[in-house]
Amino acid sequence: MTDISSTTPAGRKSLYVQDARTRRRNAAEKRFRAYGLTAIIIAVLMLAMLVFTILRNGSGAFTQTYLSLPVALDAQVLDPKGNRDPAEMASVLTLSYGQVLDRALETEIAALDLTIEGLGAGDANRLISRDASAQLRNRVLSDPELVGQVVDVNVLVNGRIDGYFKGRVTAETAARDANVSPQQLLLAQALADNGTMVTRFNWGFLTLPDASDQRPEAAGVGVAILGSLYMMLVVLVLSVPIGVGASIYLQEFAPKNRWTDMIEVNIANLAAVPSIVFGILGLAVFINFAGLPASAPIVGGLVLTLMTLPTIIIATRAALQSVPPSIRDAALGVGASRMQTVFHHVLPLAMPGILTGTILGLAQALGETAPLLLIGMVAFVREYPAAPPEGLFDPASALPVQVYNWTQRADPAFVERASGAIIVLLIFLLCMNLLAIYLRRKFERRW
Amino acid sequence: QSRDQVQVAGSSTVLPYATIVAELFGENFDFGSPVIESGGSSTGLRRFCEGVGENTIDIANSSREIRDTEVAECAANGVEEIMEVRIGYDGIVFASAQTGNSFEFTPSDWFNALSAKVVADGAIVDNTAANWSEVNPDLADQEILAFVPGTRHGTREVFDEKVIMQGCEDTGAMEVFVAEMGEDEGEAACMTLRTDGRSVDIDGDYTETLARIGSSPNGIGVFGLSFYENNTDTLQVATMGGVTPSTETIASGEYPVSRPLFIYVKKAHIGVIPGVKEFAEFFVSDAIAGPDGPLAAYGLVSDPELASVQQAVADEVTMQ
Amino acid sequence: MTMYDTTRPENAVDQQTIKIQARNVQVWYGQKQAIKDLNVEILDKTVTAFIGPSGCGKSTFLRCINRMNDTIDTARIEGEITIDGENIYDRRIDPVQLRAKVGMVFQKPNPFPKSIYDNVAYGPRIHGLARNKAEMDEIVERSLRGSALWNEVKDRLSEPGTGLSGGQQQRLCIARAVATSPEVLLMDEPCSALDPIATSQVEELIEQLRQQFSVVIVTHSMQQAARVSQKTAFFHLGNLVEYGDTDDIFTKPRDSRTEAYISGRIG
Amino acid sequence: MTMYDTTRPENAVDQQTIKIQARNVQVWYGQKQAIKDLNVEILDKTVTAFIGPSGCGKSTFLRCINRMNDTIDTARIEGEITIDGENIYDRRIDPVQLRAKVGMVFQKPNPFPKSIYDNVAYGPRIHGLARNKAEMDEIVERSLRGSALWNEVKDRLSEPGTGLSGGQQQRLCIARAVATSPEVLLMDEPCSALDPIATSQVEELIEQLRQQFSVVIVTHSMQQAARVSQKTAFFHLGNLVEYGDTDDIFTKPRDSRTEAYISGRIG
Amino acid sequence: MPMSWALFAALLLAVAGFYLGRSRACQAGGSDVRTLHSRPTYHGANVGLSVLLPALIVLALASGLRMAGVIPASSGAIAGLLALGAAVAGLGWAMTRIDSDFRARNAVERMVMGLMIFCSMIAIATTLGIVLSLIFETISFFGQYSLTEFFFGTTWSPRFEGNSRLGMLPLLWGTLYISFIALLVAVPIGLLAAIYLSEYASPRLRGFAKPAVEVLAGIPTIVYGLFALVTVGPMLRDWIAQPMGLGNSGSSVMTAGLVMGIMLIPFVSSLSDDIINAVPQSLRDGALGLGSTPSETVRSVVIPAALPGIVGAILLAASRAIGETMIVVLGAGAAATISGNPFEAMTTITVKIVSQLTGDNDFSSPETLVAFALGLTLFVITLALNVIALIIVRKYREQYE
Numbered sequence A: 001m002t003d004i005s006s007t008t009p010a011g012r013k014s015l016y017v018q019d020a021r022t023r024r025r026n027a028a029e030k031r032f033r034a035y036g037l038t039a040i041i042i043a044v045l046m047l048a049m050l051v052f053t054i055l056r057n058g059s060g061a062f063t064q065t066y067l068s069l070p071v072a073l074d075a076q077v078l079d080p081k082g083n084r085d086p087a088e089m090a091s092v093l094t095l096s097y098g099q100v101l102d103r104a105l106e107t108e109i110a111a112l113d114l115t116i117e118g119l120g121a122g123d124a125n126r127l128i129s130r131d132a133s134a135q136l137r138n139r140v141l142s143d144p145e146l147v148g149q150v151v152d153v154n155v156l157v158n159g160r161i162d163g164y165f166k167g168r169v170t171a172e173t174a175a176r177d178a179n180v181s182p183q184q185l186l187l188a189q190a191l192a193d194n195g196t197m198v199t200r201f202n203w204g205f206l207t208l209p210d211a212s213d214q215r216p217e218a219a220g221v222g223v224a225i226l227g228s229l230y231m232m233l234v235v236l237v238l239s240v241p242i243g244v245g246a247s248i249y250l251q252e253f254a255p256k257n258r259w260t261d262m263i264e265v266n267i268a269n270l271a272a273v274p275s276i277v278f279g280i281l282g283l284a285v286f287i288n289f290a291g292l293p294a295s296a297p298i299v300g301g302l303v304l305t306l307m308t309l310p311t312i313i314i315a316t317r318a319a320l321q322s323v324p325p326s327i328r329d330a331a332l333g334v335g336a337s338r339m340q341t342v343f344h345h346v347l348p349l350a351m352p353g354i355l356t357g358t359i360l361g362l363a364q365a366l367g368e369t370a371p372l373l374l375i376g377m378v379a380f381v382r383e384y385p386a387a388p389p390e391g392l393f394d395p396a397s398a399l400p401v402q403v404y405n406w407t408q409r410a411d412p413a414f415v416e417r418a419s420g421a422i423i424v425l426l427i428f429l430l431c432m433n434l435l436a437i438y439l440r441r442k443f444e445r446r447w
Numbered sequence B: 001q002s003r004d005q006v007q008v009a010g011s012s013t014v015l016p017y018a019t020i021v022a023e024l025f026g027e028n029f030d031f032g033s034p035v036i037e038s039g040g041s042s043t044g045l046r047r048f049c050e051g052v053g054e055n056t057i058d059i060a061n062s063s064r065e066i067r068d069t070e071v072a073e074c075a076a077n078g079v080e081e082i083m084e085v086r087i088g089y090d091g092i093v094f095a096s097a098q099t100g101n102s103f104e105f106t107p108s109d110w111f112n113a114l115s116a117k118v119v120a121d122g123a124i125v126d127n128t129a130a131n132w133s134e135v136n137p138d139l140a141d142q143e144i145l146a147f148v149p150g151t152r153h154g155t156r157e158v159f160d161e162k163v164i165m166q167g168c169e170d171t172g173a174m175e176v177f178v179a180e181m182g183e184d185e186g187e188a189a190c191m192t193l194r195t196d197g198r199s200v201d202i203d204g205d206y207t208e209t210l211a212r213i214g215s216s217p218n219g220i221g222v223f224g225l226s227f228y229e230n231n232t233d234t235l236q237v238a239t240m241g242g243v244t245p246s247t248e249t250i251a252s253g254e255y256p257v258s259r260p261l262f263i264y265v266k267k268a269h270i271g272v273i274p275g276v277k278e279f280a281e282f283f284v285s286d287a288i289a290g291p292d293g294p295l296a297a298y299g300l301v302s303d304p305e306l307a308s309v310q311q312a313v314a315d316e317v318t319m320q
Numbered sequence C, D: 001m002t003m004y005d006t007t008r009p010e011n012a013v014d015q016q017t018i019k020i021q022a023r024n025v026q027v028w029y030g031q032k033q034a035i036k037d038l039n040v041e042i043l044d045k046t047v048t049a050f051i052g053p054s055g056c057g058k059s060t061f062l063r064c065i066n067r068m069n070d071t072i073d074t075a076r077i078e079g080e081i082t083i084d085g086e087n088i089y090d091r092r093i094d095p096v097q098l099r100a101k102v103g104m105v106f107q108k109p110n111p112f113p114k115s116i117y118d119n120v121a122y123g124p125r126i127h128g129l130a131r132n133k134a135e136m137d138e139i140v141e142r143s144l145r146g147s148a149l150w151n152e153v154k155d156r157l158s159e160p161g162t163g164l165s166g167g168q169q170q171r172l173c174i175a176r177a178v179a180t181s182p183e184v185l186l187m188d189e190p191c192s193a194l195d196p197i198a199t200s201q202v203e204e205l206i207e208q209l210r211q212q213f214s215v216v217i218v219t220h221s222m223q224q225a226a227r228v229s230q231k232t233a234f235f236h237l238g239n240l241v242e243y244g245d246t247d248d249i250f251t252k253p254r255d256s257r258t259e260a261y262i263s264g265r266i267g
Numbered sequence E: 001m002p003m004s005w006a007l008f009a010a011l012l013l014a015v016a017g018f019y020l021g022r023s024r025a026c027q028a029g030g031s032d033v034r035t036l037h038s039r040p041t042y043h044g045a046n047v048g049l050s051v052l053l054p055a056l057i058v059l060a061l062a063s064g065l066r067m068a069g070v071i072p073a074s075s076g077a078i079a080g081l082l083a084l085g086a087a088v089a090g091l092g093w094a095m096t097r098i099d100s101d102f103r104a105r106n107a108v109e110r111m112v113m114g115l116m117i118f119c120s121m122i123a124i125a126t127t128l129g130i131v132l133s134l135i136f137e138t139i140s141f142f143g144q145y146s147l148t149e150f151f152f153g154t155t156w157s158p159r160f161e162g163n164s165r166l167g168m169l170p171l172l173w174g175t176l177y178i179s180f181i182a183l184l185v186a187v188p189i190g191l192l193a194a195i196y197l198s199e200y201a202s203p204r205l206r207g208f209a210k211p212a213v214e215v216l217a218g219i220p221t222i223v224y225g226l227f228a229l230v231t232v233g234p235m236l237r238d239w240i241a242q243p244m245g246l247g248n249s250g251s252s253v254m255t256a257g258l259v260m261g262i263m264l265i266p267f268v269s270s271l272s273d274d275i276i277n278a279v280p281q282s283l284r285d286g287a288l289g290l291g292s293t294p295s296e297t298v299r300s301v302v303i304p305a306a307l308p309g310i311v312g313a314i315l316l317a318a319s320r321a322i323g324e325t326m327i328v329v330l331g332a333g334a335a336a337t338i339s340g341n342p343f344e345a346m347t348t349i350t351v352k353i354v355s356q357l358t359g360d361n362d363f364s365s366p367e368t369l370v371a372f373a374l375g376l377t378l379f380v381i382t383l384a385l386n387v388i389a390l391i392i393v394r395k396y397r398e399q400y401e
């Protein structure tokens, strides 16, 4: 046998001093670490920046300006026949109630003795949200005896005035703006000063349905939250078991042959299919062929399930693959079946990866708009869907849809609401993933 | 059991008007607010023509007239009776950043600024104009940068026909093109826009155009009238042929660039799906679509012949 | 061969039934042949030792007996192995049932990343060997005592099995295999990481097990083979060179390779 | 103790310098103390054997010497270990350089999922020990020959190291450790899965290495300890019970526990 | 509704069957359950599944037939009764099979295996569905537009008036270019982040950073799009493109690629982190023990061992990049051009699928139908890329232990 140790340097060197090579390698090590840290910092900074932007733009959506004033319900306008019959009173449209409110505000301004220089006739009218008339009409129709009385109402103010209190609208922009005048702002300020107009937390944003372009102040994400919730229920119930089941079969049981390869490539390929194509599929299969209703969360959920499956399957397979074979041997060796081996030993070890796949898949599903375009969920929906399971078949919209819609609206007030909806969406996502994140931390271990 | 809500799908230009109407309809009737999907006229009509039945839509919004091929497809799928309802007109305006120069355009200016080929001294040459003042000395000395709707938008069709084509004819380039390349090719050459980045296609919505003007203050964008009217604090509008766009000038036909908007109603669903006819009638009623109604307030140009439209809806008149 | 003159039990082989029979077994890993035309009969209630130089195919053959080679993609087996007269490579054979009957201790200790208790209780649990918690506790304790680990771990049964020392892990794996009471126990170098005392305790366990079952043990320690086994098989380069009574193999080997190996000349 | 009278080299200890010195070393795994107040001096150019029952802390202490315990989250060490007079737990010490100097063969063979060649060439490559391919080939061959694996694998150097038999993997790991020419080599039961011939070849390798370096070997085989080492340390329940010349330990142990262990009474 | 009631009843029956089967099996085992071939739980599960599966199959068949219009919509009640009948029959049959020799575990495992195979068939069915829902319109597109023009045309300019030029090459180029840049951002950052998280980070940092980075995947893409349009685009234009004379377009391949890369980070980082974490510690010990630095250990031992999973993660990210719309629309513009200049505006196949499909064109004109052809073509292209990726991964796989 030859001498092993011939290449060893003779002189003994201190461990306290690093030799040149070690120093170089340590420098490389430090660089590498720094790269890693930088990568994380970049990612987290980006996140912080995006979240900051969203919060800055969107926090306004959670407060709203309200106006309280006494309204004289003019019987001549609201009940021309005078018989207080709700059915007949229903023929009076909201537009007339709007006039009643306008008159009440004028009266109030006169009563408060507020004089604003240059305030045109009718300028005061545009302070009140168009939504208020609908509220008032509903109130009157449910209690016809109110007609003729003076009632106190608390109504939303117009989006631009509300924008003034949030700093979005200033006297300067108002001067250029055709929809609001500086005098109106002065009036609003005066009303706010004496407490008639207040800005407070806006539950309506979370509970109300969408509103049209003319009433940004009344728009909320209530229907969208329900729609997203229903869809995610469907996705969660279907995609996780199906995805994990398919992965287990493909990774652990399927014979290693062309057929399995084909399925594998197929799944990887499905991940690359643009989401709108899943919309085309959904329209063709679930709506036209299967006859499910359009705009319904069940269809959205099914389409999103198909869309998230590849993500979950790819993640799960990778995780299953990384479980060391010795664990399988150990279990098989004591007489566990392959199925028992997988469910008792391999799956728990693969859990972090499965949960990551689920988190990413659900995040994607929750934020996706394009596939919903073709199955009718990118829609303006004002009616709340019923409770599940029937509600799954009622029209609903979804949070990303609401964001998408609002970013297209003309009134700048919707920008704030879109960001607000994104905040809601992120909170929704976080809630949805909290359990998964917690479980993942529990299952994470090294061996 | 049948659906509770009327289902509407289609053009995103009609969408804001339809939502306003749907909201009011839901408040004032017992039918519940119709569901209004967006997704473009094409998708709307495709869904509309998929057949008759509960899981097809009742009304399609469209920013253009339905085409004959589409009518044929509809008929092939059993959708034979279609009511065409014109709800008003959409004005198309040119606007730039509030803080920048103001403009007074003619179609010729736009043709000379954006067309890929122009005529110089009787010869067809590539368009190299870099400045609006190069195109027309009366215009401000500002770099040419136009945000025009992408080829998916119906607005683009109007822009092409009523501005670029008009400009092509006005400047006399049309004759030269046609003489050089023949009828079809010549017209096509008129409407081919330059691709060197002076003319930027916008595939998104007006909000995107607005954002682009925000990040490139030199840009001039093409907007719908209602969008402009909601953003007068940041945008200033240019005149076209000396006319300032407004609902009045468009209704009177003075302002040239506008187009009609439609809703198509599936007659077979009237009486089957509750509220379909009521919604259509409500849509074109005076209180809503009239010159003092909320739609006009939002920027829809009221149809001068609204009364005949209302009558047609009441009588359930179908196409042809 | 005075080297092996340590105390050992009577190595007399009773007139016993054949438990495992291998006929013309050949094993390939991809292109490489690891076992060449192997024939052997393993008796019931007997300890059989497999000896031979490292890499000669002992583990491979052991894994064939309970079909653990099925899990290696590249492994391919030909020939026939019968247990109690049934061909275990028959299509009707359920490998799961086979492995419940033929337990195995692997060469590299591979505890589950679970608690020590669960490691041992896993087998009995899936086979339903305990009716209640008390019975299970008893099985676990008995198995751990048998593998000489009880005293070291009785206070930390709920700690992970992977946090044990090498020898402790090995004993844990023995306990795990014993806990399911298999009819045949295959042990691949079960004492390689054990100190002499633990080794002798495990050997005692083996001796005990052989009262009822058949035990096959792979070992590199000739002393151990001589101490615990009644039959010895000598493997060399994938061949079963010699098989016979342990006493005979060690005292009067017939094949020159066997002799060379046990006298320490070939490796 | 006539049991250990196999041939072995002179166990005379030269007047040598102290290579490794441990002072008051204590190691905890979480709450559990694995090493209790250990003091030892390991000489240069000497083979030191660590013996003791399974679970007594041998591996733990071995891992302290090249700071491999750093990788176990729960492990905590107190006291001081110096190599060539330098405290290896000093903040100035770079564990990477330390480990290059103090090589290790682990108890469980852990070849990389790479080719056999790359497994061995890995160390020399990161330390830049070979200037070119030819030199690297030479290092690989020399190391594999030293660990008695060359003949078995010379035709399949490009096959994965994970496809070797248990004993082959163990020798591969020895070759891998030797290839980097460390000044101190820590071997945790390097021969546990080896047949006698391979064992004696590895022992020969150890003997050779000690001409220049210091070797620490953990073993459960008292014969092996007696054969290869000049110094022996006996561990028991986390304590270093006795440390001295191998001959003395085996012939006239001072502590009763040592005596009990080597005569096979405690485990 | 009768069908959902039947489903509910079948579920209840299955649960009842489970308990019945289990206690019956305990009886069959007599005093010693060890005489049973399978554990009583498996007997119970076998009964439960034997109840549930027939009912499910009947219901699925019935609703399939109903949708296809073979049987009238009113037949729900009959179908429900049939399903219940099947469930009861399953119960009876399964109960009679319980005895000590019955291989209940094998039976249950076969059924579970069947379910799992069914799950993986869903992927095939989806593919089939996608191809079917695209193919007819694609054929009708090619009936109106030349095949060679579409595949090899270098101009993309749809028009309302017809006479459009619909060459897909500029779109394909844009797709590949933008995805490439996105991966160029996401893969290094994601991979380095994953390595840092799994090898260096303290548990606390890891516990915070990993879920935080995952939020990036959940932010709606429109936010990224606006970020690209409003912040990144002008920045790149003013600081890099214009000073270097590379153009003055606010939207560019670079903008979209960078921003999309950020969105894709979690796909690479989180999945890779899990896989890296699953590599056994003994491998790291082996390398560290030879005196390699942690980074050398990661690069030469851990990453190769985790490679198949990491490649899967990267492919997933690439897939998302190809399928992304909003970021491209707002970040890269809508211009279909072929150019090597990363500061020029370009667009992708996916964007054009969406815009042609949701535009105002005639829905039976080639301008709209081209969306389907583009979808199918993209499908085939990514399929080819995936096959190549599979072959490559097969070649470089390193299996540990």
Ligand SMILES: Nc1ncnc2c1ncn2[C@@H]1O[C@H](COP(=O)(O)OP(=O)(O)OP(=O)(O)O)[C@@H](O)[C@H]1O
Pocket: C162, C163, C164, C165, C166, C167, C168, C193, D029, D032, D034, D053, D054, D055, D056, D057, D058, D059, D060, D061, D072, D074, D107
């Ligand atoms: N990672 C760990 N976590 C917790 N306890 C451990 C860990 N590793 C070892 N121990 C415990 O520390 C003690 C000493 O272990 P060590 O591995 O040093 O023993 P050893 O002397 O090498 O034994 P063997 O000969 O069995 O390998 C044992 O009781 C063991 O259970």
Ligand SMILES: Nc1ncnc2c1ncn2[C@@H]1O[C@H](COP(=O)(O)OP(=O)(O)OP(=O)(O)O)[C@@H](O)[C@H]1O
Pocket: C029, C032, C034, C053, C054, C055, C056, C057, C058, C059, C060, C061, C072, C074, C107, D162, D163, D164, D165, D166, D167, D168, D193
């Ligand atoms: N998974 C595998 N892939 C390829 N070759 C293998 C594999 N496992 C073992 N071999 C080869 O097959 C031969 C026999 O291996 P086996 O593990 O049976 O040896 P062994 O007798 O158990 O040796 P040891 O005493 O070292 O454990 C060896 O040459 C080995 O290299």
Ligand SMILES: [Mg+2]
Pocket: C058, C059, C060, C107, C188, D165, D166, D167
């Ligand atoms: Mg072996």
Ligand SMILES: [Mg+2]
Pocket: C165, C166, C167, D058, D059, D060, D107, D188
């Ligand atoms: Mg140890």
